[in-house]
Amino acid sequence: xxxxxxxxxxxxxxxKNYYLKPPNISWGIIFPLSWTLMQLIRTPGGxxxxxxxxxxSMSVLFGTTSMLAVTITFERSGRSFDRLLLAxxxxxxxxxxxxxxxxxxxxxxxxxxxxxxxxxVNLGAVRWAVVLPAxxxxxxxxxxxxxxxxxxxxxxxxxxxxSNFFRFPMLFLCGLFVPLPSVPVFLRPLSYCLxxxxxxxxxxxxxxxxxxxxxxxxxxxxxxxxAALFMLCRYNINRKxxx
Amino acid sequence: MRxxxxxxxxxxxxxxxxxxxxxxxxxxxxxxxxxxxxxxxxPNGAGKTSTINMIIGLSRPTAxxxxxxxxxxxxxxxxxxxxxxxxxxxxxxxxxxxxxxNLCFCGALYGMRKEEREAKARHLLEQFRxxxxxxxxxxxxxxxxxxxxxxxxxxxxxxxxxxxxxxTTGIDVESARQIxxxxxxxxxxxxTVFLTTHYIEDAERIxxxxxxxxxxxxxxxxxxxxxxxxxxxxxxxxxxxxxxAESLAAELQGRxxxxxVEVRPDHSVVIISKQRxxxxxxxxxxxxxxIAVYEARELRPTLEDVxxxxxxxxxxxxxxxxxxxxxxx
Numbered sequence: 001x002x003x004x005x006x007x008x009x010x011x012x013x014x015x016k017n018y019y020l021k022p023p024n025i026s027w028g029i030i031f032p033l034s035w036t037l038m039q040l041i042r043t044p045g046g047x048x049x050x051x052x053x054x055x056x057s058m059s060v061l062f063g064t065t066s067m068l069a070v071t072i073t074f075e076r077s078g079r080s081f082d083r084l085l086l087a088x089x090x091x092x093x094x095x096x097x098x099x100x101x102x103x104x105x106x107x108x109x110x111x112x113x114x115x116x117x118x119x120x121v122n123l124g125a126v127r128w129a130v131v132l133p134a135x136x137x138x139x140x141x142x143x144x145x146x147x148x149x150x151x152x153x154x155x156x157x158x159x160x161x162x163s164n165f166f167r168f169p170m171l172f173l174c175g176l177f178v179p180l181p182s183v184p185v186f187l188r189p190l191s192y193c194l195x196x197x198x199x200x201x202x203x204x205x206x207x208x209x210x211x212x213x214x215x216x217x218x219x220x221x222x223x224x225x226x227a228a229l230f231m232l233c234r235y236n237i238n239r240k241x242x243x
Numbered sequence: 244m245r246x247x248x249x250x251x252x253x254x255x256x257x258x259x260x261x262x263x264x265x266x267x268x269x270x271x272x273x274x275x276x277x278x279x280x281x282x283x284x285x286p287n288g289a290g291k292t293s294t295i296n297m298i299i300g301l302s303r304p305t306a307x308x309x310x311x312x313x314x315x316x317x318x319x320x321x322x323x324x325x326x327x328x329x330x331x332x333x334x335x336x337x338x339x340x341x342x343x344x345n346l347c348f349c350g351a352l353y354g355m356r357k358e359e360r361e362a363k364a365r366h367l368l369e370q371f372r373x374x375x376x377x378x379x380x381x382x383x384x385x386x387x388x389x390x391x392x393x394x395x396x397x398x399x400x401x402x403x404x405x406x407x408x409x410x411t412t413g414i415d416v417e418s419a420r421q422i423x424x425x426x427x428x429x430x431x432x433x434x435t436v437f438l439t440t441h442y443i444e445d446a447e448r449i450x451x452x453x454x455x456x457x458x459x460x461x462x463x464x465x466x467x468x469x470x471x472x473x474x475x476x477x478x479x480x481x482x483x484x485x486x487x488a489e490s491l492a493a494e495l496q497g498r499x500x501x502x503x504v505e506v507r508p509d510h511s512v513v514i515i516s517k518q519r520x521x522x523x524x525x526x527x528x529x530x531x532x533x534i535a536v537y538e539a540r541e542l543r544p545t546l547e548d549v550x551x552x553x554x555x556x557x558x559x560x561x562x563x564x565x566x567x568x569x570x571x572x
Contacts, residue, residue, distance in 0.1 A: 002354025009351035017339045079335040086299060087352035088325035 006089045010097035018071045019105045028105060032059035032112035048117045049126075053203035054176040055113040056131075057196060060138045061167060063109035065146035068102035069159035072150035076241075085241060091234055099143045106139030130206035130215060137222035138199035144229035145195075151236040175200050180212050195225040252277040252404060252435050253298065258307035260293050260459075267293040269459035270307070275437060275452075277403075280430050282450030283439040286556055290459040291439040292332060295408050298437070299329050311404065325353065328402030332409045332439075334389035338382035342373055342392050345381055346399050353400035360399065367395040372421065387418025394422065404435045411445055423449055447546040457554040471544050474552045477517045483538035484510050484529065491532065498528060513542065 018024060035058055039051045075081040084094050117123065146163065153159035172178065173187060174196035183191050191197050198218040205211030211218075251274030260268040268290045275281040285291050296302035298309055300320040309316040311323040336345040343364050350360030368377045371391045376384060384392060390410065397405060407426070411419040426436055426449050440446055446453050447467055454464035463470060492506040495514070502516035514520055522539055529536050550556070 005354045005356065006352050009348055013337070013340070013348055017337065078338070079331065079333055080337055082301060082331060082335060083349065083352065085301060086324055086327075086329050088321045088354075089352065090321065 003089050003093045006087060007093050007097040007100075010084065010094065011100045014071065014098065014101035015104070018067065019101050024067065024105075028063060028109050029112055031062060032109055033116060035059065036113045036116050048121045049123075050208055052113060052117055052207050053200055056110045056135060056203055057138060057174070057176060057200045058171065059109040059113060060106040060135060060199075061142045061170070061196060064102045064106035064139055064142040065149070065163045065167060066160070067105050068099065068143050068146035069150040069153065069163055070156050071102075072098065072147065073153050073156045073159045076150075077155065081241075091238060092230075095147070095230065095234055095237065099140070099147055102143040102146065103136070103139045106142060107135055110135045110139070127206040130202060133219070134199055134202035134206065134222075137202075137219065137226065138196065140226045141195035141199070141222060141229060144226060144233055147233045148229060148236065151233060151240055170194050170196050173197070175204070175212075179210075195222055195229075198222050198225075251275050252312050253281075253437065254308075254310045255294075255298065256308045258294065258297060258309065259305045260290075260297060260302065261305045266459050268297070268304075271456070271459070271461045272307075273454055273461060273464060275404075275435060277435050278430065278433050279451040280426060280436040280438060280449055282446035282453040283437065283456060284441065284443060284446050284453055284550065285439075285456035285554075286441055289456045291441075291456060292408060293459075294456070295406055295437070295439055299327055299406055300324055325400075326403045328397035328400070328405040330394050330397045330405070330407045330410060332412070334386075334393040336381045336389070336393055336396060339380060341378050341380050342368060342384070343377040345392060346396055349396040350399040355400060363399055363401075367398060371395050371425070385415070387414040390414050391418060391422065394425065398429075402434070404437065405429060407436060407438045409440055410438065411440070411442060419445075443545075443547045443550055453546070455550055455553055457556060463549075463553045467546060470546065470549045470553075474544055474549050477515055478519050479513055479515045479542040480520050480522065480525070481538075481540055481542050482512045482514075482525065482529070482536050484512065485535040485537065486510060495528070499525070 019028075032055065036051070036055050039055065040048070072081065075084075084098075087094070114123070145166065149162045149166075150159055153162055173183065173191045174194050175183070175191065176196075180188070180191060180197065180201070198213065198221040201211045201213045202215055202218045202222075205215060253275040255274070256272045258268055258271050259266070271290075271294065273281075283291050283294065293302065297304045298311070298316060300316055300323065304317065312326055314323040314326075316323045337348070340348065346364035346367060347357075347360045350363060355363070365374075365377075368374045371394070373388060373391060373395070376388060381389065381392065394407070394410065397407075410422050410426070414422075423445060426438065429436055430451075438446070438450065450467070452464065452466050453470060455462045455470075463473060465473070489506045489508070492504050492512075495504045495506075495512070496502065499514060499516070499520070501518070502514050502520065505513040505515070507513065514525065526536055526539070544552075
């Protein structure tokens with residue numbers, strides 16, 4: 001019960017202090033909208049449904065990684081993060097509470113292009129039972145990647161720079177712009193090492209029925225990535241922040 | 244294994260911390276008894292914060308043992324942290340949140356229920372004279388107010404041991420005074436206080452026992468009288484007279500055998516002896532000579548004298564650090 005009280009209040013504090021601030025709400029709406037408009041302008045008359053998996057993935061990836069890396073680095077530099085390290089709650093509870101806000105923010109980001117698309121196309125054929133868990137798993141893995149970066153960064157600008165080092169290559173390798181079978185053979189192993197590859201494939205399958213991997217494999221891989229990243233983040237926090 | 248009552252509520256044995264080739268804390272041992280105010284004094288860089296960080300579980304010892312109420316801090320860190328209230332050397336609450344919410348959030352981290360933490364937060368705001376500022380964001384607080392709220396946040400869950408790292412550094416005189424009063428009040432309620440400071444006067448005023456740390460090593464520890472005794476070479480009294488009685492020095496020395504007399508040009512006389520010096524014969528002597536004595540007092544070494552003597556660190560260096568730290572006197 002005590003851990004739950006701490007977990008809930010850390011989450012509530014993050015949502016109130018960071019994610020519900022007007023600049024972040026507007027960023028969470030404007031950023032996915034801009035991506036959507038950019039794609040529409042680039043391919044006039046293009047099928048919005050085909051763009052949707054990519055737009056959802058990008059929105060989640062950028063929303064989660066940016067926010068978490070910045071908020072944690074910010075709290076670390078002001079030393080308020082020490083309060084969480086000194087609280088009598090397990091490191092796992094603390095990590096879960098910190099990432100939960102970013103995950104929710106990522107899920108919120110994901111549905112901005114969906115709502116936008118709903119005005120232009122019929123989304124009746126979309127398999128929401130796959131989209132929803134897929135979005136959630138993309139948000140979880142991306143948030144944990146953001147946390148992994150935050151652990152290594154000392155300043156906010158460092159966190160942003162490190163984020164871009166993996167975010168942009170990831171976009172080109174995960175099958176968003178170039179379908180997986182068309183990715184050069186020597187780069188393909190790298191694609192399969194990225195959680196976003198499996199998330200995007202799930203979304204492709206659920207929205208446009210063009211997946212190249214089995215949904216079971218994709219969910220299993222996303223779960224495995226989430227567990228591995230969680231353990232790695234926990235280990236790194238323990239090693240780097242408790243000197 | 245020794246019982247908790249013997250080893251103290253905090254027990255540190257052969258503690259060491261190195262960062263590469265640099266040794267921040269070098270094989271230190273001490274015990275803190277329940278309900279006492281224990282002062283940890285030293286200049287900047289002496290190893291005070293490194294020691295406190297290891298005890299509270301924010302840093303891992305290179306070697307040595309730490310127990311808090313019999314709990315091994317290295318292996319049961321979270322269990323030990325539940326007993327502690329921690330005030331770091333920087334006021335590190337959340338800038339965007341108001342004072343009341345900051346306190347409630349800190350209470351929630353220790354698993355306190357909503358009604359309980361809100362009632363305690365209101366009480367603490369009142370106790371720290373911050374009631375009117377309770378709804379103001381932390382970033383709008385003055386330095387002294389920030390410090391007081393940070394201490395209040397450490398007390399929200401009624402810890403058994405309070406760790407205070409430089410609590411009065413860099414704050415205004417009035418806030419520093421209130422904090423000293425608050426620390427004394429905590430002792431009366433049975434809370435154990437571990438205080439690190441480089442303000443020797445603070446430690447002298449409020450601590451039951453003090454340890455001096457320099458270059459990572461404890462050079463002396465004990466109560467204030469014990470520490471003073473350790474550097475004292477006898478007793479001294481100073482008399483302030485109405486005229487310069489330099490010519491009487493030799494006669495005085497002869498009259499009070501085994502003592503040394505120093506007659507100073509500012510109309511004062513200092514008599515130093517291994518034994519305590521009775522005042523009446525001295526007063527009678529001056530009375531017979533027709534010299535009025537306006538003041539007579541026993542001269543004792545200050546804790547700063549003791550610190551300088553034991554650590555070899557000049558008081559001017561400490562003063563410089565104080566000036567850097569700010570007011571707080």
